[in-house]
Amino acid sequence: MIRKLVTIPDQRLRQKSLRITRVTPKVEKLAQDMIDTTLDWDHDSEYGAALAAIQIGETIKLTVVRNNFEDGKDQTFLTFINPEIVQKSRDFVVDVEGCLSVPGYYAKIPRANKIKVKALTLEGEEVRLTLEGFPARVFQHEIDHMHGKLFIDIIKDASTLLKLDDDGQLISVDEIPQEIIDAQNHHQH
Amino acid sequence: MLKTTTNTKTRIIFFGSGQSSALILQDLLQKKDITVVGVVSQSSKMHAHTHQRTTPVAQLAQAAKIPFFTPTKLTEITKQIRQLQPDVGVLFAYGKILPLETLDTFPHGIINIHPSLLPLHRGPSPLESTILAGDTTVGTSIMLITPEMDAGPILAQDSFTVPANIQKLELWEKLLKASRNLLVPTLRAYLSHTITPTPQDLSQKPSYSKLIKKQDGDISPKTMTAVQLERLVRAYSGWPGVRIPILLRNKPQTLSLHQVKIHDTSTGKIELYCQNKHLLLQFSEGRIEILQAQLPGKRVVTGRDLCNVGEIRLA
Numbered sequence: 001m002i003r004k005l006v007t008i009p010d011q012r013l014r015q016k017s018l019r020i021t022r023v024t025p026k027v028e029k030l031a032q033d034m035i036d037t038t039l040d041w042d043h044d045s046e047y048g049a050a051l052a053a054i055q056i057g058e059t060i061k062l063t064v065v066r067n068n069f070e071d072g073k074d075q076t077f078l079t080f081i082n083p084e085i086v087q088k089s090r091d092f093v094v095d096v097e098g099c100l101s102v103p104g105y106y107a108k109i110p111r112a113n114k115i116k117v118k119a120l121t122l123e124g125e126e127v128r129l130t131l132e133g134f135p136a137r138v139f140q141h142e143i144d145h146m147h148g149k150l151f152i153d154i155i156k157d158a159s160t161l162l163k164l165d166d167d168g169q170l171i172s173v174d175e176i177p178q179e180i181i182d183a184q185n186h187h188q189h
Numbered sequence: 190m191l192k193t194t195t196n197t198k199t200r201i202i203f204f205g206s207g208q209s210s211a212l213i214l215q216d217l218l219q220k221k222d223i224t225v226v227g228v229v230s231q232s233s234k235m236h237a238h239t240h241q242r243t244t245p246v247a248q249l250a251q252a253a254k255i256p257f258f259t260p261t262k263l264t265e266i267t268k269q270i271r272q273l274q275p276d277v278g279v280l281f282a283y284g285k286i287l288p289l290e291t292l293d294t295f296p297h298g299i300i301n302i303h304p305s306l307l308p309l310h311r312g313p314s315p316l317e318s319t320i321l322a323g324d325t326t327v328g329t330s331i332m333l334i335t336p337e338m339d340a341g342p343i344l345a346q347d348s349f350t351v352p353a354n355i356q357k358l359e360l361w362e363k364l365l366k367a368s369r370n371l372l373v374p375t376l377r378a379y380l381s382h383t384i385t386p387t388p389q390d391l392s393q394k395p396s397y398s399k400l401i402k403k404q405d406g407d408i409s410p411k412t413m414t415a416v417q418l419e420r421l422v423r424a425y426s427g428w429p430g431v432r433i434p435i436l437l438r439n440k441p442q443t444l445s446l447h448q449v450k451i452h453d454t455s456t457g458k459i460e461l462y463c464q465n466k467h468l469l470l471q472f473s474e475g476r477i478e479i480l481q482a483q484l485p486g487k488r489v490v491t492g493r494d495l496c497n498v499g500e501i502r503l504a
Contacts, residue, residue, distance in 0.1 A: 045221040049192040069192060073381050098191030106193065134192075141190040168221035170193060 001033050002040045003056040007101045008150070008183035017054055017061045017146040020081050023124050027062065031079040031122060034064045039075055041100055045168025047072035048100055050138045052145035055101050063142040069134055080119040083143055086128075089114035095137060096162065096170065097151055105180065106162040106170055109151050111137045152180050198224040199380055202270060203246070204280035204287075204299070206231040209365055211245035213281045213302070216369055218253055222377070226273040228257040229266070231284050263291045270294045277380065279372070280334065289336050297380060299334040301341070302372060304364040306348055307332060308395035311339035316361055318398030320424035323416070326350050327360065329368040331375045333386050340395070342386030345375040354450075357426050403429045407443075410459055410503065415451055415475025422446050433470075434504035435461060437484070437495075441504050447489055448481035461503045468492030468501070 006012050020027060030053060037056055038048035049069050053062040061082045068074035091113045098106040115136045117129045131139055141151060155161055155176065162170040203214050203225055217223050228250035230243075243251070243259075250257035256273070260266045263285070271294050278299030280287075292299060305315035306328040312318070319327055328348030335341035347367045351360060378384040389395070406429035410418065422431045431446045449470075457471045468479040479492045495501060 046191055046193045048190070050190045071381050072192075073377070073383065096193070098193065100191055106191075138190050164193070168193070 001036060003033050003037045005037060005041070005100055006055055006057050007103060008152075008179065010101075012057055012059075013054060013101055013145075013150060014148040015054060015059050016148050017052070017059045020060050020062060020120075023081065023120070023122060027060070027081070028122060030056075030058060030060075031062060031064055034062070035077045038064065038066075038077070038100070042072060045164070046098065050142050051100060052142045054145050054148075061146050063145075065135075065138060065142070069138070079122045080117075080127075081122070083117050083119035083139060083146075085115050085140070085143060086118050087116035088112040093133070093137075095134070097137060097141060098164075099141070099151055102150060102152055102180075102183070104164050105152070106164065107151055107155055108160045108162070109137075109154065111140050115139060117143075150183070153184055155180070155184070198222055199376070200224055200226045200274060200276045202227040202229060202273060202275040202278050202295070203250075204229045204278060204283040205246045206244040206284050207282055208245045209361075210281045210283070211249045212365070213279070213369060213372065214246055214249055216373065217279065218249075220373055223373075225253075225255055226275055227270065228255050229263070229270075229283070230257060230259050232259040232261050262288075264288055267291065267294055277376070278334075279376070281368075286338065287334060292334060292336070300344065300372075300376060300379070301332050301334045301339075302329065302368045303332060303339055304329045304361075304368060305398075306330060306346060307339060307343060308389045308391060308393060310398050311395055312398035313400045314398040316357060316364070317401060317424040318396065320355070320357060320360065321417075321420050322396070323353065323420060325353050327364065329364050329371065331368075331371055332389075340389065342388050344379050344384055344386055345371055347371050354423070356423055401425070401429060406430045407432050409433070410461075410470060410472060413472065415454070415470075415472045415477045418446075418470070418472070419449055419451050419477055422449050433461075436500075436502050436504045438499040442484055444479075444495075445483040445485075446479060446481075447483060449477045449479050452476040452478045459503065461501060463492075463496035463501060466493045466496045468495050 034051045034056060038051045041048050050063055050065040053060045064077045064079050067076040067078060089112050092110040093113045094108050094110045096106050097109050114132045117139050120126055158173050158175045161173050161176055163173050165171050201223055217225050230247040247257050258266045267290055275295055277297040278295045280299050281302045305319055307330040310318040326348055328346055330343055331345045332343050333341040406425050410433055425431050432443045435442050435444045452469060454475050456474055459473055461470050470477050481489050483489045
């Protein structure tokens with residue numbers, strides 16, 4: 001079932017998500033809803049690489065992650081429960097990322113190049129993943145959601161912010177738009 | 190988290206010349222996941238008979254500020270093509286055979302749209318060939334170009350049925366529409382490895398269309414049947430047209446046939462005559478009625494009008 005996406009400035013995005021103690025059919029259904037919602041959102045120039053449960057208004061530690069980030073046509077996902085970073089490399093890489101909850105904007109965000117993640121699968125099995133580059137970025141972004149953080153929080157000057165124009169091209173902005181500042185400010189307490 | 194595909198746009202070099210090619214190019218220009226990095230068109234000299242200095246494709250490329258080339262020999266621009274770093278080429282009615290050197294410049298090859306159900310009607314005039322063969326199941330193929338003409342593996346085909354008396358223009362519109370609908374999805378599927386090129390089905394023997402010349406339209410009813418002439422009039426409508434030599438009030442004339450229909454399958458002596466103001470052409474096999482025709486420098490008139498002019502017969 002396609003659900004409504006929670007977008008800025010909705011304060012629910014600032015809530016902290018709770019650990020899932022038991023994988024119930026409701027959790028499975030929710031994961032499917034998240035996949036449906038992400039696929040529904042896909043269009044010509046962008047596609048959802050992953051989604052956290054809070055983005056459809058559910059405050060639980062659940063994320064669905066695309067299997068293949070290089071090919072937007074691949075519609076398969078993996079589901080992770082209670083993901084948590086257990087190790088982070090010191091080297092950072094800057095790359096462009098966006099968020100379904102912050103439509104129209106992208107930003108150059110530094111992230112740890114390599115991370116180790118511990119999570120549960122839908123079958124309740126514990127898995128450990130070693131991730132590098134873009135996949136590492138995706139997990140850091142999703143785990144941030146579970147702590148009420150958004151990628152725009154760290155933007156301080158307009159040079160790192162990008163906007164998606166009508167042609168699906170990323171263009172720079174002259175100054176940080178008010179809607180972004182507002183969404184950031186609410187977090188400063 | 191979101192990912193844009195903007196940095197992974199497919200880089201295409203387009204080959205084409207005429208108005209229909211321009212429509213295909215227009216389609217490609219509108220796609221957000223595609224960037225047309227260069228356009229290759231026939232040199233204007235080759236296109237002299239349309240009295241245009243540049244082809245419609247070259248005009249569109251100019252307007253869209255895309256680098257375009259009109260080389261007399263494609264090997265002249267191999268270096269420029271390479272510099273544009275294309276992923277794939279798309280070709281539609283370009284009008285020239287591609288040298289191997291050009292094909293090798295494209296990592297994913299060059300995709301060609303051929304408006305026939307390959308291996309049928311390979312060659313330069315698939316539409317005319319389709320009508321002449323009397324096909325009612327027609328279609329379009331999207332294929333990869335190989336050095337042998339129209340023999341490359343197929344990526345996708347779309348087929349449908351049309352009425353037996355379909356006119357060339359109408360057939361062309363249907364095939365162009367089908368081709369346009371098929372191209373971009375096929376291109377995406379091919380580049381994402383969702384589909385793989387399949388060799389042409391050679392269980393049916395390939396057929397070949399020929400390069401049509403103006404004089405191919407000058408025919409003698411003595412060498413054909415009614416069915417063949419009826420198809421020829423539809424296939425050659427517009428260009429090169431179909432003309433028969435006649436005597437009108439004992440004066441030699443050339444009659445251009447614009448619209449004819451099969452009257453019956455009677456056999457008899459080959460002759461042209463009026464019967465109850467119907468202009469009929471008897472073949473050794475079958476009889477046609479000439480509905481619309483034209484004398485040199487005159488308007489298109491009905492068979493009835495011609496019968497009113499005076500005695501008419503074959504020269």
